[in-house]
Amino acid sequence: MSSHNPFTNVTALHRCTKVKCGFCSGLSPEARHELSKLARIRSYRAGQTIVAQAEEVHIIGTVLEGVVRANKTLRDGRHQIVGLLLPSDVFGRLDGATSRVSLEAASDANVCSFKRQPFESLMDRFPEIERRMLLAVSDQLDAAQDWMLLLATQSVLERVATFLLMFCARDAGDRGALDIPVSRRDMAAYLGTTVESVSRAMQAMKRAGILEGSHSRHIEVTDFRRLASLSQHEPEQLGIASRLPNIGQNLHTSR
Amino acid sequence: MSSHNPFTNVTALHRCTKVKCGFCSGLSPEARHELSKLARIRSYRAGQTIVAQAEEVHIIGTVLEGVVRANKTLRDGRHQIVGLLLPSDVFGRLDGATSRVSLEAASDANVCSFKRQPFESLMDRFPEIERRMLLAVSDQLDAAQDWMLLLATQSVLERVATFLLMFCARDAGDRGALDIPVSRRDMAAYLGTTVESVSRAMQAMKRAGILEGSHSRHIEVTDFRRLASLSQHEPEQLGIASRLPNIGQNLHTSR
DNA sequence: CGTTAAGTTGAGGTGGATCAACGCGTGTGG
DNA sequence: CCACACGCGTTGATCCACCTCAACTTAACG
Incomplete structure (x- = not known):
């Protein structure tokens, strides 16, 4: 949607003004304001990779539109989607470790993303942001465990x-x-x-x-x-x- | 190990003095001291339930000895172990929601546990504790996703x-x-x-x-x-x- | 030594993977 | 505009890894 550069993942790069996105809803005005200064909206076309498996994670983000799949691949090529991220879902690793999934746009998708390091220092200043992350990750853990049950039985x-x-x-x-x-x-x-x-x-x-x-x-x-x-x-x-x-x-x- | 009361889950109930348990290692002395005031060591025999599925979670804890299994059960009785918790692993839900797994001692086990509400207010005072929880849950999410790949492929x-x-x-x-x-x-x-x-x-x-x-x-x-x-x-x-x-x-x- | 639970081994049936063919919509180029 | 290729989804036929049921062995315990 709208014109884009076929040679990069990113078709649009501007400030996030949404208040209803995954992180921002329910935060205090100050936290929202600080977050919005870090936020960048990126658009991906179906199939494009947002973060590759085993790549160092440098962004934290939340899905605004479309579907993002979290994919894991075995050495011999077998793979499995371990999560489908829908609008308001968040992704990203918090310490500087490498990503253990690859994140790919399953459809054309817009995400709101933050650079990891400034985001982490913002978490230090606003514990409410860290609490949101904690709850988001907990929910994803629940979902993953539900899915284990489904897959296994x-x-x-x-x-x-x-x-x-x-x-x-x-x-x-x-x-x-x-x-x-x-x-x-x-x-x-x-x-x-x-x-x-x-x-x-x-x-x-x-x-x-x-x-x-x-x-x-x-x-x-x-x-x-x-x-x-x-x-x-x-x-x-x-x-x-x-x-x-x-x-x-x-x-x-x-x- | 040691005598116990067969009519309760708890065979021992005293202060946790361990410094090396999941939460405590690496924390500041103040945080450790405050945590230790909340900590209680409980012993479970193999097969005993620590937290039941769909029960409201009132404790957060960490495994000291033995193995704890996180079990999920379908309505028709089929079930799946979605996590094996070994010493230093943590468990518990942070908001007051009901547990979506049942936690059971897979062997005789000792756990160090905290009441949820005082633990949460401690998290507010010591962001380092919340950070530890966040990393712990993130690691469990990774493990769960690894296991999804394993189960599915x-x-x-x-x-x-x-x-x-x-x-x-x-x-x-x-x-x-x-x-x-x-x-x-x-x-x-x-x-x-x-x-x-x-x-x-x-x-x-x-x-x-x-x-x-x-x-x-x-x-x-x-x-x-x-x-x-x-x-x-x-x-x-x-x-x-x-x-x-x-x-x-x-x-x-x-x- | 009897009893019961845990683990192993065997024989048979089956859900779903695999391989293959086909229909359909879409894009591409002559 | 047609011819063709290509991706996507559906359908059919075959095969095999694993579940199931059953018998047996071993270990643990009073």
Whole structure:
């Protein structure tokens, strides 16, 4: 969106004026003001790398628009998406260590970023900023552990259901309309499976009357209950408690 | 160890005088002194629950001796160990939220614990304590993401190799002697597989001349290189960089 | 020495990876 | 404008790593 230089990652570089971004919301005016002096908005096109694995981390940031994937790669090339960062999610390592994931734009994305060192000294001056980081990282740890459970114990069908449920709760439209913000490839990499298996799972859910939709990126959830009962996760445990109250007690299925 | 009351979790309850525990090492004398006033040592027997899943968290703590497992359970009973906490590791949630894992002693264990609220106000007074928590949680996030990669992409043989490698690096004796601190059951639950598969993998490594040892909990690693090359993980990425300095450049294998 | 839990070994079934083919939308260049 | 290539998603057929169930061995303990 808007013109950009194809030879760099960065298509725009200017002050962040957003108040609602991941860090800034809820901070004191002073802290926000100081942060805004450090903030730079950067735009990445789908596929571009924001921070490479094993590279020293020099920025801390938060996603404004789009989806950023946190990817890990094994020596032999096998890889796994260990986190999908959506708007308001934060990323970055705090000590000067090397990044243990590579951060890549899964779609065109805008991020608000801070240079690490000035950011860290700002954390020293404003403990509220450090507290926000601590809570953000704690939430990511929870999410990662939820995902470990999913990867280790659930079938592909259940994993896909859980994935859809997450996004449903986050930003499904009134009539269950849902835009899946990532490709099948990324879905598969996040769910620890293959594109073929994801495809089969989605078709199975359509046949079962849980989903509708012909376009691969856009679906409609027609039977929320059954989707939730397939997932087997406690809704609150998926960070989706905010929407659709009381879908917790509906779901009793034997394996 | 020592007498205990079978009707409570707690077999000993007294001041923590250790300076080398997870939190205390490296802190300023003032912070250490204030912390020690809050600290209580509790002893748990293997199998006892320290914090239950979905229970409100009222303690923050650090492991002094033994192994604590962080367990997650699905509605239908399937479960997964999402973290093994060894001495110096910390646990606990910072805001007053409910715990999303259950913490259980995997062996007889001693932990040093703090009540959450006084601990949090201590964090406010001593930012260095909050910084330690932030780094601790960040490290746990890294570990969880490593494990996601392992669970999603690696074979059982590779997972077992990685598991052994972690403990090798942490506390293997001179001649590769290694005491596995958890049961096969816990190993399997941590590795996202079954006891049978773990057993077969270990026997296969013995047959291949990588391991020796007749007692199930005690083995000797006779071919470190091959174990490391089986693992496929970067040694630094396993939190095992501290020990056994240069085992990094040895491992080049094709899949 | 009986009992029970932990670990190992064997035999069989299966969920999902793999390999391959095909449809579809999009971009590119002649 | 068509021809072609290319990426993406879907579908089908095959195969294998691992789960499951079951039997057996070993260790631990009263």
